[in-house]
Amino acid sequence: MAFTFKRQIFGFMDLLRFKKMVPKRREKLAEGSSAPLPKTYRVNETAKILHPGYQSAKLTRIEQNTADTKTYTFETEHPFYFRAGQYVTLGCKVGESEVSRPYAISSAPKAALGRRVSLTVKKCGFFSGYLFDEAKVGDVFTLGDPSGDFCHEPVKDAEQLVGLAGGSGVTPFYSMAQAIADGTMDCALTLFYGAKTEAELIFKKELDALVSEKFKVVYVLSDEEKAGYEHGFIGADLIKKYVSGDFTAMLCGPAAMYAFADKELASLGLPLRRIKKEANCVGVRDIPPQTYTLTVHIGFDTYTVPADARETVLTALERAGLKVPAKCRAGGCGFCHSKLVSGSFLVAGADKRRIADKKFGYIHPCCSYPDSDMELIVPKA
Ligand code: FES
Incomplete structure (x- = not known):
């Protein structure tokens, strides 16, 4: 194949510009201040x-x-x-x-x-x-730093939130209700707050004082009949009674409440992307006592600590006085992510590790129960 080359005037001018580039840069550098650069910048200080x-x-x-x-x-x-x-x-x-x-x-x-x-x-x-x-x-x-994504995401979530709270699970919703009232959170929230009895309701007076066009609260008692309250459990019928239109459901409470609410929300035809659940911390495993030994490498130090098979690896490390990274204690944040050198373990609940973590032998000590002696490399806190 034959190529034809055209002489281009603009290409020639580019060459001229290129020739001038070095003297121009020298000139600009000479114009600059000779003061040393700051050691830190304001944006880093603020961060x-x-x-x-x-x-x-x-x-x-x-x-x-x-x-x-x-x-x-x-x-x-x-x-x-x-x-x-x-x-x-x-x-x-x-x-x-x-x-x-x-x-x-x-x-x-x-x-x-x-x-x-x-x-x-x-x-x-x-x-x-x-x-x-x-x-x-x-x-x-x-x-530690604030963490978690149990928040209203304007891009992803509906403008209306429906909160399902059980017991002390009302805590994040109380923060949201205050943020809606002071204008720092822009959405509507209807909160269904379940407890066994009226005496067990936390923040009732405070929540009632925050009720507005954008924030409503419905109290649901399961073990006490009392005027002014809904009774039983937070189910589809109750949600339909107080909420209409599109919404994102946010759940915070015990695991039993999640299992019940899952079925009720499914019966309302709510897609999974419209349901958010706050993770619960991993508890104690119900098995006979058994003690294993953990060999733990943190930086250049190695420690040997006992571990009760009923408690998580993270609990064993903390009991031994080791400072190790942890945030959610539910397998969700990945902050405690550690390399398993040897040994076996059981993951509490759903295994939330990434595929690569499983492949390359990483575990979350916060939700792993020891099932043998183990050797681990744990990051510094
Ligand atoms: S502390 Fe969050 S995954 Fe372990």
């Missing part, structure tokens, strides 16, 4: 303040909400930027153990910019029990 990783938080107030629920208010070191519906990991040293647990944030995002954040805790499990019985005003804790 550090908004997302410090971990920060200390001083307990400033404890309020009893119900017989087994208290709200703890902390003053944070930095403004604490979060979205209504998110959770945060609270931790401290209890005896020889490094303990932490995620709690949904019950205060408004606006208040947190003023360095005030509240967590509502139901008395159950080791750390919550410690908070309930031992924590006092003035104590200092560690607070």
Whole structure:
């Protein structure tokens, strides 16, 4: 094949420009300031303040909400930027153990910019029990970054949210109701809040005070007949009675409530993309006691710790006083992601690891029960 080349005037001009490029650059460099570049930039400083990783938080107030629920208010070191519906990991040293647990944030995002954040805790499990019985005003804790996607996503979710809350699962919805009231969250929320009795309802007075055009609350009692309340469980008929049009359902409560709500929401023809559930922490496995040994590599150090087969690998590490990364404690965030060198384990509930994690031997210690001695490489916290 024969090629024809055309002489192009513009190509010639490009060459001229190229020739001038070096002297022009020298000229521009000479014009520049000789002052050294700043060590940090304002945008990085702001990012550090908004997302410090971990920060200390001083307990400033404890309020009893119900017989087994208290709200703890902390003053944070930095403004604490979060979205209504998110959770945060609270931790401290209890005896020889490094303990932490995620709690949904019950205060408004606006208040947190003023360095005030509240967590509502139901008395159950080791750390919550410690908070309930031992924590006092003035104590200092560690607070992680806010996490989780149990939030309204304007692009993906309907403009109307339907919240299904069971017991202390009302916590993130209380934060949302405050955010709707102060205008920092732009959607409507109808909250169905279920409890056994009226006395077990947390934040009833506060929620009632927030009722508006955009926020409604329906209380549902399962074990008590009382005027002014709905009774039984939160089902399709009840939702149809109070809600019309398109909505995104957000569920926060015990696993039994999710199983019941799944069927009810399916009967309403709600597509799965319109259903969000807040994950529950992994609990204790119901098997006879059995102790295994974990060999754990963190950085250049190696530790040998005992592990109770009924508790997760993460709990064993914390009981041994090791500081290891953890946020959701439900297999969802991947923060505790660790390399398994040897040993066997059982995943609690659904295995939420990525395909690549399974292929290359990574586990989530937060939702893995040891089934033999194990060797692990765990990232530094
Ligand atoms: S702490 Fe979130 S996956 Fe383990």
